[in-house]
Amino acid sequence: MSENRSSSKPDITLSWTRSGDINRLLSREWLVTNGLGGYSSTTVMQVATRRYHGLFVPHLPRGRTMVIPRLDEELRIGTTTVRLSGAEYADGRLDTDMVQHLTTFCREWQTPIWRFSCEDREVVKRIIMPYGQNTVYVEYRLEAGEAVTLRLRPFVTFRMPDAPLSEARKPPFQLIMVRDRYEMPLCEGVASLKFCLRPQAGAFVADTCISRDVSYRVDRDRGSPHVEDLESPGYFTVQLDREHPVSFVASMEHWENLQHDADAVFAAECARLQKLVSQDDRVLDDRLETLLSLAADQFIVFPGSRMEEHAFAQASGDDARTVIAGYYWFTDWGRDTMISLEGLTLCTGRHREARAILRTFAHYIKDGLIPNLFPEGERTGLYNTADATLWFFHALDRYYDVTKDRDTLMVLYPALKEVMEHHVKGTRFGIGVDEQDGLLKAGAPDYALTWMDAKVEDWVVTPRRGKPVEIQGLWYNAVRLMGRWANDLGERSDRWDGLAKHIGDSFNDRFWYASGGYLYDIVDGDTGDDPSLRPNQILTMSLRYPVLQKDRWTPVLTVVRDKLLTPFGLRSLAPGNRDYKPMYFGDLRARDAAYHQGTVWAWLIGHFIDASLKAGVDRSECRRLLDAFDSHLADDGIGTVSEIFDADPPYAPRGCIAQAWSVAEVLRAYQATRCTAQ
DSSP: OOOEEOSSSSEEEOOOOSOOOOOHHHHHHHEOOOOOSOOOEETTSSOSSSSTOOEEOOTTEEEEOOBBBEEEEEEEEEEEEEEEEEEBOOOOOOOOOOOEEEEEEEEEEEEEEEEEEEEEEEEEEEEEEEEEEEEHHHHEEEESSOOEEEEEEEEEEOOTTOGGGGGGGOOOOOEEEEEEEEEEEETTTSSSSEEEEEESSSSSEEEEEEEEEEEEEHHTTTTSSSEEEEEEEEEEEEEEEBOOOOEEEEESSSSGGGOOOHHHHHHHHHHHHHHHHHTTTHHHHHHHHHHHHHHTTTTEEEOOOOOOHHHHHHHTTTOEEEEEEEEEEOOBBHHHHHHHHHHHHHHTOHHHHHHHHHHHTTTOBTBOOOOSSTTOOOOBOOOOOOOOHHHHHHHHHHHHHHHOOHHHHHHHHHHHHHHHHHHHOOGGOEEEEEEEETTEEBTTTOOOOOOOOOOEEEEESSSOBEEEEEHHHHHHHHHHHHHHHHHHTTOOOOOHHHHHHHEEEEEEHEEEEEETOOOOOOOOTTTTOOOOOOOGGHHHHHSSOSSSSSGGHHHHHHHHHHHETTEEEEEETTTTTTTTTSSSSSHHHHHHHTTTTEEEETHHHHHHHHHHTTTTTTTHHHHHHTTHHHHHHTBTTTOOSSEEEETTTTOEEESOSHHHHHHHHHHHHHHHHHHSSS
């Protein structure tokens, strides 16, 4: 499978020949989102390899829900039947003819498009989810050849994507047919599933079919349950000719919203995306920057399951917004949101959404902390984090620097003072200032409070209790920002200036690991001071107010570059450490054991570049550190950036196929290095 690129359009085109490796079709995934947290996604081969894959995964009050996991498509040409999609089964069968007929796959703007050649016919398929609606359109066009019969069979289920397959609500579901409208009530308290063809055409044949022993190979390889039975209530059959394209539509919305033909929906979405990227003329002139800006759009969503946020937002003249941390299984996380905010919103000209996100999270401050995350479908956050709240200060700083929005600073400032008081006096999870050195300590049994938060049952892989290095960098930055904002708002800054000096003196005295020429990862930890070489120390240089004294910047950067830097970000632990894991693979325990023990994190490249620029490294040299991401956009999750990568070559992409802070930080770093880059 080869890639063709257009220098002027934000397209990614993959060409296919029958002799190609089908594993490439099964390992590359596409993603369509709807601005609500819902999505449509599977592999380029249109065979699901994860339990998260589905044609229609709307965001309902209970959270993202698998509703249509699969749509079987057949072309009937005389006595020949061509299956353009299908499934893999537990016995290893791949039930599809796609590999014989696919010619190209293209991601055009955010739309996946397949082109098939079948018996002198050229058929084009594309998928869209209208922005702000729990609806999916799948359009089919015949571009060459005589008319064909198209048969479309939707399979229906009802389960959370990350729930065990055994927990799916079992069919049969009641099927209600009224003229060209078809409905299936799936669960009490949830709108009915509606499906139809647009424009009205063909016929629906009620013909129940059970597809048994469907297998998802990624889950199989991870040692997870991977086999389920899927049920279909019937199929549509319609004549497809060159004058009359047809679309399968599935939705949880009212029927009045489903009267549009696909062309109008695609045109509206294209206009929306063009408006987004046209806010900065320089973006349109740069293909990679445009692709990253489009990828950023997929993470900014309405908080669908927390309706009270809309009331809060309306009261202040805003719209509620939050950030999906990653597709498919992450919800909105405080830490990820605040790290991502600059890249997703400020670098794309979406200042209104940035303000809405900051104000939305401010409503949830409790005991001086913003939520670590909101579990899927829940209205109450979890607060087990030592750094998310400090990242909130960083995000607000970046927002205020770009927008000069004094009103928002004034609105949030009382909450910021409350946050600082809780940190100084001590708050939940052992988070609080050590009065002797001014440093921030954190730790509680059974919790991992930093971004290195992997946990398997009762095993906390990297507890990092004590005084983690990046927490001090974030804490110092927040204290300095409080002093600056106090001055801006007419208050005295003496207290914050004094505390900042205390922190800085203590930090530079305590954290320098002289024999290694870098910083301890933790001081005053469970086993004393920890000299493990990790990337966290970069944050003591990269933030607006670096806590690390300047004469140590270059030595730290040199060690991190030599031991941790890869083409896709920084390793989370240096090779040679006894806990180092070169690959993120296997069952849940094996994966979590590697998650922060070597695995490469793309988001860290942004802060490494920030630190490098501060230390005087040439911009063009920093820009070259991002080169590998260009080709990565045509791999794994097409048009986006993966969460993590293996620590050793060939640095295989792993984890989420689309991660907010990966996209955000690569985009932000790309813009930061564009001025003089060649």
